[in-house]
Amino acid sequence: MEAGMVTPAPALVRFSGIQKTYDGEHLVVKNLDLDIRKGEFITLLGPSGSGKTTTLMMLAGFEVPTHGEIYLAGRPIKNMPPHKRDIGMVFQNYALFPHLTIAENIAFPLSVRKTNKADVQERVGSALRMIKMENLAHRRPGQLSGGQQQRVALARALVFNPQLVLMDEPLGALDKRLREQMQLEIKQLHETMGITVVYVTHDQSEALTMSDRIAVFNDGIVQQIDKPDALYEHPVNSFVAHFIGENNVLAGTVETVDKDYCRVALAGGGTVTARAVNVSGAGASTSLSVRPERIAIVPEGTSSDGPNRLPAKVQNTIYLGDHALAVLDVSGNAEFMVKLQPGAHDSLTHGANVSVTFRPEDCLALDPV
Template sequence: MSNTEPLVKFENVQKSYDGEILVVKDFNLDVAPGEFVTMLGPSGSGKTTCLMMLAGFEPTTNGTIYLKDKPINNVPPHKRGIGMVFQNYALFPHMTVAENLAFPLEVRKMGKAEREAKVNRALDMVQLGDFGNRRPMQLSGGQQQRVAVARSLVFDPDLVLMDEPLGALDKNLREQMQYEIKHLHESLGLTVVYVTHDQTEALTMSNRIAVFDDGVVLQCSSPEDLYEKPENAFVANFIGENNRLMGNVESIDGDKATVKTDSGDIVIATKVNVNKAGDRATLSLRPERIMVSPSKGKTPNTYSAKVEELIYHGDHIRTRFSVCGHDDFIVKIPNSIDNVTLKEGKQVDIGWMSEDCLALDG
């Protein structure tokens, strides 16, 4: 297989549990060798179902899944050569850590010496070289998760699937494990398909993210493109924090759309997926792209706003404004000497560039 061919290919895959309602609708996705692709979406959007079909734990209703150019719809899970990490770790409590790792190698009829060498190497990969004789219950949650990751890697799989693997960990440990899995992926050249509903986790770890909603992928792009260039209102709202103003398109000129908001304000925005005057539009604006008291003429969109609330976040002040008929408009203001003059109830101008305001579907 050349590097230009996908390692995994979903082709027109559908899934229905009852023969009537499709929980996955016409899913297409290529995963290149060495890529880290995350399936991201709210609960019930179909992402875990897609992962389970790839693992072989769920049959497809229609369509074909390929691994290394070969269809695997009828290949049983244990013959797909895929490593798997679950949220609940799924470790055998009566076995030691080393025995847990040796188990997939025994199933593959590997000799004892080779088994021990692979187990030791996998434990070293996750910094647990001295823990082989302990039982899972003698380990912390983070250590158990490391063992689960090591077990998925011990037989050198072509592909590793991870289903919400960090969901049971506390915030600090979760962040630490995100970087550890990311570095393992990079250093070993692993191909990873990852499922999460945590957008920060997806942005931190992935080469590409497929955003699911109601069984459909609405956008599959790099983390940067998903955040900076969402193709629709759902993705803009689901990825990162976002201000939304609703309105109707007044006119379109090249890549710019003039939108009259429901409050009657006129906003110049970058046209994404509105097509003509009269179209309903969602204006999308990131909180860090909005300027407070911009110098005259600097921003094409400038409005008088009332400070409703100031919340101290250390590196920035999260400020809630009432503007353009919207009283929950969030601006992240860097914590600096220049910005300490804001007070609740104060009236100030805020503004933004038309490049930072996206006119999306209504």
């Protein structure tokens, strides 16, 4: 799963058997084991209620684990108050102190550490230069735009050189264009400063853009931890396949398993060969996952290579500028998406009967949804 890492750096943070419940009945986090390496940018990705924010809050010290221990640089920190953890945090709504100026906000972590005045001034100055806001030093947070406030929050969390920086959906309140710009800025800061970042988001494209590794959370369990491309190419289960990127699902039953591959009889008719990723054996029901860009549409009557060819009916085509989507009815799935080159959708008439083909290695047999 983590084949890409040649020399794994020592773990800066270790979650060991962490459980968390708020009401004593439901576990919000069920048995979490997670290592975060020094210098990496790790994203906790998942839908709301999946336990990712709770995990972050336990690391920050605002929540106490019900069971298990968290280690920071080798030391257990379960009962250490937040202000002693030396962890910088960027909050969803920035949480800039409204009664202090920008410069005072950034100086706050330094002044509570009793840094001498000249040093504070110098470091605040360089932090302001880093976020290119020297001229706004004496404004109050209320007078800044959302993007500017976010930059200040970043500078404030970084200025005291914490050993770890946590970000809790920091870009959630920004509009799309600004969000994308800030993603790149944060990524750049991470690379130039060599800091360790734990980032929480529910936005998979944000996670793919920024992360060294992504931990996909669902139902209080880490479903998979991997590099972005590995998560996309090799999801271990249907949830991950569905949560990361676009995905077509076909339900079926495994007929035979042969090493890495299996034959699957589709519920809507037809048989395909798929990579056996997460199937228990012959006779088990399974969900097939095929990415829209790994599918080709061939006109009826023409021949094609490969074992996987299914009849399809064109439902709709959608033009999206840089690409186009064809919505097909394939084997009972009426929302089967195929990604096309722009213009290629013109030749598809609604209601036309065509065929779709895909390679067995692009079709993953996963746990049934």
